[in-house]
Amino acid sequence: MNAHQVIFFYSKTQDFKFNTLYTDYSATTNLDQILQDRERNENGKSVYKKDENGNVILGKEKKGVPLSDVWEIPYLNPKAKERTGYPTQKPVLLLNQILNIVTDEGDLVVDPFCGSGTTCVSAKSLKREFIGIDISQDAVELANSRLEEMIISESNLLNKGTNEYQEKTEKELAILQNINAFPVQRNSGIDGFLKDHFEGMPVPVKIQGEYETVEDAIEKLEKASYGKDYKMKILIQTRETGISRLFGFESDVTIVKSLELQTRDLLKKNNEGITSVLQNGGFSASIKV
Ligand SMILES: C[S@@+](CC[C@H](N)C(=O)[O-])C[C@H]1O[C@@H](n2cnc3c(N)ncnc32)[C@H](O)[C@@H]1O
Structure with a gap:
């Protein structure tokens, strides 16, 4: 049995569309x-x-x-x-x-x-x-x-890809997709690149790992970028971690909080606001600061 099928493409004239995907x-x-x-x-x-x-x-x-x-x-x-x-x-x-x-x-x-x-x-x-x-x-x-x-089946194979080298989690892939970046594999310092360049240069993106401090993540991103004249480097911060140590080098990495972290901050801030209103003899728990 054929394991593949062949698609023929015909056009009556030279005037036809063939978009590159x-x-x-x-x-x-x-x-x-x-x-x-x-x-x-x-x-x-x-x-x-x-x-x-x-x-x-x-x-x-x-x-x-x-x-x-x-x-x-x-x-x-x-x-x-x-x-x-x-x-x-x-x-x-x-x-x-x-x-x-x-x-x-x-x-x-x-x-x-x-x-x-x-x-x-x-x-x-x-x-x-x-x-x-x-x-x-x-x-x-x-x-x-x-x-x-209009029932259309999703394909796990197509969504996840067949590549055994794929090492990004679904969450990381979603973060990259949200910022219009494509993933790269096998590099602990860079998880992807923005599809748009900045000042004519690629923009590497790193996502803070589950067990990484912000500082470790910045250091890895800087090391992976060494020798390349990137005009912008982005770290997506995924966890709230305090400064654990001082750098022994200069860094111009831009830190952007993930949407999840921003949302958590917002909830925390609003909860604190509500608590403080209540502690001050608050009369309405719906007041937000
Ligand atoms: C291979 S099937 C198409 C299946 C389709 N690709 C799908 O995903 O369901 C071919 C169809 O052509 C129809 N057919 C055969 N001769 C036809 C004719 N002369 N005029 C119109 N339809 C015809 C058949 O009834 C059949 O449904």
Whole structure:
């Protein structure tokens, strides 16, 4: 049995859309590969670009890795709610990928053999206009009922990735995603980079680890950034820890409290406010300071 399927792409004219989708770097990609510019040497080999002093040159802003032509989209799990019982049903996630490449929001998608309506469900979820056609009355009814319910299975494989090197927790990945940063693996000093550059340079981000003090985290971030001319470095503070020691070096790391920590601070502050109002003979527990 084939373990893969091949998708053919045809266009009647040269005038067609083919958007480049970007994915996160694989966990095996090291920082140098992501950050540094490359050029061909005299033997045609790709090498890191260096300036006249022999220092490596950091590359331009990168959006991630362009989607390759091998996609890992799992078959629908036999118990998936998305399953309609239609024998040749395709996963919506597959159609999402195809439509994201060849259409933009508002475009019209036509599937003249729509079967259980997967293309239409995908088009609707991605805000495309759509027309589904099928010779079978049952198929049309099924497609219409799916369009009303819009059940789309999540894929753990796609969400988490297949990479065994993945070492970030879901919480860390969420923090990085919230600040529009992509994760990097296998580096204890840098957890990710902002997708936008600052003053033409990449911005490394570290998330304070569960057992790390703020100072340790800053030191690791500084060490991992050594020799790179970053104009901004960000530490996401995740825990309230007092200053445990003084630095033996200068640091210009910007500390940003995680949303969770900010929320905890807010609750603490409001609770203290309420307590102090009550202690001062307060008459209303709803007063906040
Ligand atoms: C392979 S199925 C499509 C399944 C679909 N990709 C899905 O995810 O459910 C092909 C469909 O083409 C329909 N079909 C076959 N001949 C047709 C024709 N001449 N006009 C319209 N639909 C036709 C069949 O009824 C069947 O539902």
